[in-house]
Amino acid sequence: MSLIITGVGSLPHDNCADATDFVTRSADVPYLPQLPNRHEQESMLLQWGDGIAGAGSDGTLLRSGAEPGDRSEAFLGAAAMLDRIDGPIVKTQATGPVTLAAALRAGGVDAPDLMDVVNAELRSRISDHLEWIRSESNASEVVLVLDEPTLAVVGENPLPSAARRSLAALVAGIDASVGIHCCGDTDWGGLAEIGFDWLSWDVGALGAGFIRGVDHIAAALGAGARVMWGIVPTTKGPLPQPHVLVGRYGTAVANLVVAGAPLAKLKSEAWFTPACGLSGLSVGDAEAVVSLLAEVVGEVESGW
Numbered sequence: 001m002s003l004i005i006t007g008v009g010s011l012p013h014d015n016c017a018d019a020t021d022f023v024t025r026s027a028d029v030p031y032l033p034q035l036p037n038r039h040e041q042e043s044m045l046l047q048w049g050d051g052i053a054g055a056g057s058d059g060t061l062l063r064s065g066a067e068p069g070d071r072s073e074a075f076l077g078a079a080a081m082l083d084r085i086d087g088p089i090v091k092t093q094a095t096g097p098v099t100l101a102a103a104l105r106a107g108g109v110d111a112p113d114l115m116d117v118v119n120a121e122l123r124s125r126i127s128d129h130l131e132w133i134r135s136e137s138n139a140s141e142v143v144l145v146l147d148e149p150t151l152a153v154v155g156e157n158p159l160p161s162a163a164r165r166s167l168a169a170l171v172a173g174i175d176a177s178v179g180i181h182c183c184g185d186t187d188w189g190g191l192a193e194i195g196f197d198w199l200s201w202d203v204g205a206l207g208a209g210f211i212r213g214v215d216h217i218a219a220a221l222g223a224g225a226r227v228m229w230g231i232v233p234t235t236k237g238p239l240p241q242p243h244v245l246v247g248r249y250g251t252a253v254a255n256l257v258v259a260g261a262p263l264a265k266l267k268s269e270a271w272f273t274p275a276c277g278l279s280g281l282s283v284g285d286a287e288a289v290v291s292l293l294a295e296v297v298g299e300v301e302s303g304w
Contacts, residue, residue, distance in 0.1 A: 010277030152184025189213020
């Protein structure tokens with residue numbers, strides 16, 4: 001069985017047809033792209049947070065009191081991809097509640113119950129999103145990953161209790177396989193304890209927070225969770241050699257296997273992705289990332 005490649009979400013393309021062609025060519029499991037270069041409403045904060053708690057769009061950011069943008073533009077990249085899907089599974093993503101709440105506070109929203117407001121609205125929006133996917137495709141399985149870049153500020157420290165409660169409450173209310181993505185180091189053990197179906201991480205960013213949590217991560221994998229390995233960096237500049245990336249993967253696998261994780265969850269049952277979204281790159285650089293990803297996954301498949 002070949003190892004599975006998919007994507008994180010955002011792409012640099014400024015039109016839907018090119019983006020869907022890119023996904024179709026480069027991913028085994030199709031994902032619904034976000035195209036912030038096509039329209040600001042497809043940026044992660046506005047796509048999921050515009051209109052929550054009285055905040056509207058201010059460029060690609062959220063600002064208290066601003067008018068919401070044109071929501072009909074928010075999911076056109078995703079809609080175009082749904083027209084191309086004829087398989088049984090599709091991956092999508094939503095901005096997570098911790099990141100949305102932090103963005104709303106930064107935009108001037110001042111509400112003591114903000115996290116509860118965000119959770120309630122996000123749960124409703126995700127429910128509508130999943131219903132839409134199921135009505136517009138033949139997919140029998142939907143994987144939804146919560147994107148939480150704000151959790152990178154946690155580092156090796158324990159996950160704040162408010163963040164833990166918010167994520168746990170949201171996950172319990174989503175009718176799909178739910179994952180968590182962070183493109184930095186964080187309290188991965190604490191996240192694993194919440195009960196996510198998928199842990200999606202940037203292999204190159206794993207550090208003390210990951211090492212502290214290997215026992216909890218291994219336990220979650222043993223109970224059925226799976227990994228999305230963000231194995232190729234998405235930063236601008238020269239890309240590492242394949243053997244460097246395979247080595248990073250091997251080190252993380254070794255740490256988890258020693259802690260008791262089943263190897264199948266880390267290879268044959270895992271998915272492989274770029275480290276993060278690709279919208280910050282040029283289209284050519286994005287093509288280079290997915291080309292290297294295929295090469296690295298081939299080496300993982302043959303060498304491990």
